[in-house]
Amino acid sequence: MLIQxxxxxxxxxxxxxxxxxxxxxxxxxxxxxxxxxxIQADREGLExxxxxxxxxxxxxxxxVLSAYTKRFEPFFITRSTEYFKEFAERRNLQPLKExxxxxxxxxxxxxxRCSVFNFDPSTKRLLIxxxxxxxxENYQDKLLDDExxxxxxxxxxxxxxxxxxxxxxxxxxxKRLLQPWGLYIxxxxxxxxxxxxxxxxxxxxxxxxxxxxxxxxxxxxxGSEEFLFSLxxxxxxxxxxxxxxxxxxxxxSKIGEMIAKYIDGLLRGGLKALPPSLQxxxxxxxxxxxxxxxxxxxEDTELDRQLDQALELFRFIQGxxxxxxxxxxxxxRRLLLDRSASQDAERSxxxxxxxxxxxxxxxxxEQMFKDKDIARDEMENYRQFVEGxxxxxxxxxxxxxxxxxxxxxxxxxxxxMPPEVHEQMEKFDAYYRNKHTGRVLTWKHSLAHCVVRxxxxxxxxxxxxxxxxxxVLILFNDAEDNTLSYDQISRATGLxxxxxxxxxxxxxxxxxxxLTKHPxxxxxxxxxxxxxxxxxxxxxxxxxxxxxxxxxxxEETKATHDKIARDRKLETQAAIVRIMKSRKKLAHAVLxxxxxxxxxxxxxxxxxxxKLEIERFVVFxxxxxxSPHFFLPFWPQGGFTNKLTPAV
Numbered sequence: 001m002l003i004q005x006x007x008x009x010x011x012x013x014x015x016x017x018x019x020x021x022x023x024x025x026x027x028x029x030x031x032x033x034x035x036x037x038x039i040q041a042d043r044e045g046l047e048x049x050x051x052x053x054x055x056x057x058x059x060x061x062x063x064v065l066s067a068y069t070k071r072f073e074p075f076f077i078t079r080s081t082e083y084f085k086e087f088a089e090r091r092n093l094q095p096l097k098e099x100x101x102x103x104x105x106x107x108x109x110x111x112x113r114c115s116v117f118n119f120d121p122s123t124k125r126l127l128i129x130x131x132x133x134x135x136x137e138n139y140q141d142k143l144l145d146d147e148x149x150x151x152x153x154x155x156x157x158x159x160x161x162x163x164x165x166x167x168x169x170x171x172x173x174x175k176r177l178l179q180p181w182g183l184y185i186x187x188x189x190x191x192x193x194x195x196x197x198x199x200x201x202x203x204x205x206x207x208x209x210x211x212x213x214x215x216x217x218x219x220x221x222x223g224s225e226e227f228l229f230s231l232x233x234x235x236x237x238x239x240x241x242x243x244x245x246x247x248x249x250x251x252x253s254k255i256g257e258m259i260a261k262y263i264d265g266l267l268r269g270g271l272k273a274l275p276p277s278l279q280x281x282x283x284x285x286x287x288x289x290x291x292x293x294x295x296x297x298x299e300d301t302e303l304d305r306q307l308d309q310a311l312e313l314f315r316f317i318q319g320x321x322x323x324x325x326x327x328x329x330x331x332x333r334r335l336l337l338d339r340s341a342s343q344d345a346e347r348s349x350x351x352x353x354x355x356x357x358x359x360x361x362x363x364x365x366e367q368m369f370k371d372k373d374i375a376r377d378e379m380e381n382y383r384q385f386v387e388g389x390x391x392x393x394x395x396x397x398x399x400x401x402x403x404x405x406x407x408x409x410x411x412x413x414x415x416x417m418p419p420e421v422h423e424q425m426e427k428f429d430a431y432y433r434n435k436h437t438g439r440v441l442t443w444k445h446s447l448a449h450c451v452v453r454x455x456x457x458x459x460x461x462x463x464x465x466x467x468x469x470x471x472v473l474i475l476f477n478d479a480e481d482n483t484l485s486y487d488q489i490s491r492a493t494g495l496x497x498x499x500x501x502x503x504x505x506x507x508x509x510x511x512x513x514x515l516t517k518h519p520x521x522x523x524x525x526x527x528x529x530x531x532x533x534x535x536x537x538x539x540x541x542x543x544x545x546x547x548x549x550x551x552x553x554x555e556e557t558k559a560t561h562d563k564i565a566r567d568r569k570l571e572t573q574a575a576i577v578r579i580m581k582s583r584k585k586l587a588h589a590v591l592x593x594x595x596x597x598x599x600x601x602x603x604x605x606x607x608x609x610x611k612l613e614i615e616r617f618v619v620f621x622x623x624x625x626x627s628p629h630f631f632l633p634f635w636p637q638g639g640f641t642n643k644l645t646p647a648v
Contacts (some may be wrong), residue, residue: 039113043629077123088103124183143167149180164177189239196248202255250322260323267335280410332407337447393522414467452474458537463514475489481627483518484529485528517530579595
């Protein structure tokens with residue numbers, strides 16, 4: 001009875017308002033108005049007029065009087081709507097980041113107030129819906145502005161992007177972020193590929209872009225599969241867009257080359273070759289542990305994860321033949337010079353490529369590993385053979401017998417080896433020919449390396465050099481006055497041109513200078529003379545001298561790209577033959593499309609190039625040259641004619 005009487009006194013007995021001109025209102029309406037003013041003071045951060053305990057007790061009173069839903073909620077929502085409108089209009093003048101941050105803070109405080117002061121759940125839903133309309137939907141053009149979003153994405157501001165995703169999800173508009181998201185990925189990726197001045201950083205920059213976007217999806221977009229699919233789609237587009245590679249002479253093959261070189265750097269240098277920005281953070285480690293993945297704190301596991309990320313880029317490219325060619329050359333250098341940081345990582349990478357591209361793709365790569373194992377056994381048998389004859393070599397020689405079909409082609413270098421080395425080479429050659437009849441050994445001196453012991457006034461050093469460098473150094477044992485001219489070195493070693501220049505430059509002009517060039521300078525000229533650097537010193541006993549001639553030159557890179565282009569042309573011709581052999585008659589556009597589909601996995605081929613290859617085969621009957629159909633009339637039933645032999 002007391003509660004009912006109190007409710008009647010509050011809402012059914014009007015009283016005069018605070019001012020003489022105001023209309024009569026009930027005491028309850030005055031209380032509700034006071035509660036809303038108190039909430040307004042809290043929204044504006046004013047201490048005056050704010051009493052948390054009084055507000056909580058007042059809300060509880062309205063619940064007890066069953067007046068909350070009918071009396072308080074509509075009035076409060078109306079006042080809140082006015083506040084939200086004014087708030088959005090005022091914040092609209094600020095940049096996007098400040099607008100999003102302000103909106104998120106406002107919503108979080110509103111939800112917190114509803115929970116702490118015992119507001120009804122319906123009030124929370126109405127508040128969200130009201131703000132959704134006046135703070136999100138009415139300003140969606142600002143929230144989805146491409147230029148402003150690009151700045152947030154470029155800065156990797158995952159906190160602000162998370163708030164934006166939350167705000168848009170209130171109205172079910174989060175998918176509208178997909179369009180600027182995909183546009184940013186394509187534009188940024190294309191800009192990285194077109195940047196010729198920073199071409200060596202292409203793959204690390206792409207991986208850094210991918211990493212930042214993955215973090216945004218994980219932490220800001222709730223791991224959305226749609227954004228992840230858009231990410232992969234965007235990478236696939238800009239990494240295979242021909243116009244993005246117009247600045248590069250090698251065209252779209254450049255991306256395959258750079259990925260192969262990046263993986264080569266990881267397999268040679270391990271995590272030391274990894275940019276700090278790409279290394280896993282504590283946050284990545286915690287996420288991996290929560291997801292049940294293997295810890296990334298272990299060095300081997302981290303290297304494997306980095307290889308997986310590089311392989312992700314490899315999956316996007318269509319020109320896998322370019323990657324194969326350059327990866328094969330890099331693997332050969334690592335195996336021949338023992339440059340691999342981890343044999344387990346090498347085997348793991350080979351298994352990944354086999355699973356990604358099939359056994360045909362990795363057949364030659366696997367054969368290279370087998371050749372090295374066979375060569376090791378072969379050398380062990382030779383040592384036992386020499387020991388059985390009671391003969392001992394004056395130095396330790398190791399020879400790797402490799403099958404020419406599986407390994408990259410290397411130029412033959414003519415060099416006059418020292419007599420002692422030449423004698424041992426002849427003995428091994430005779431042994432091998434006697435054991436394996438019908439085989440021919442071709443010595444690749446440019447790939448050989450050795451250790452030379454050198455005595456300097458300041459101490460004895462062991463110099464790790466190439467065979468060409470060693471041949472030059474040994475000449476100074478018999479040099480008069482410790483000096484040899486360029487011509488004398490050339491006649492004694494048989495080296496000429498760039499091969500001799502690189503060997504001398506690495507010995508006399510590099511960081512480690514065991515020779516002195518006269519006159520001094522960075523370039524080697526035929527008029528120069530050389531002498532042993534008697535003042536040479538180094539804190540290490542074993543000194544490694546950079547083998548400049550083993551580095552891949554621009555000419556070798558261009559030659560590799562030219563070979564890739566020739567192979568693609570032959571594959572295009574073979575694809576035309578296969579298709580027309582089975583179809584007999586086909587429209588030109590359909591044939592071009594099928595050829596593109598058949599050759600896409602190996603590498604992209606331009607439609608104009610396919611047309612030229614088609615014209616090599618076509619015999620036109622009495623029809624117009626521009627007819628949409630043509631046929632190849634010289635196919636025999638049993639096989640190909642001689643007309644096709646050069647092209648198959």
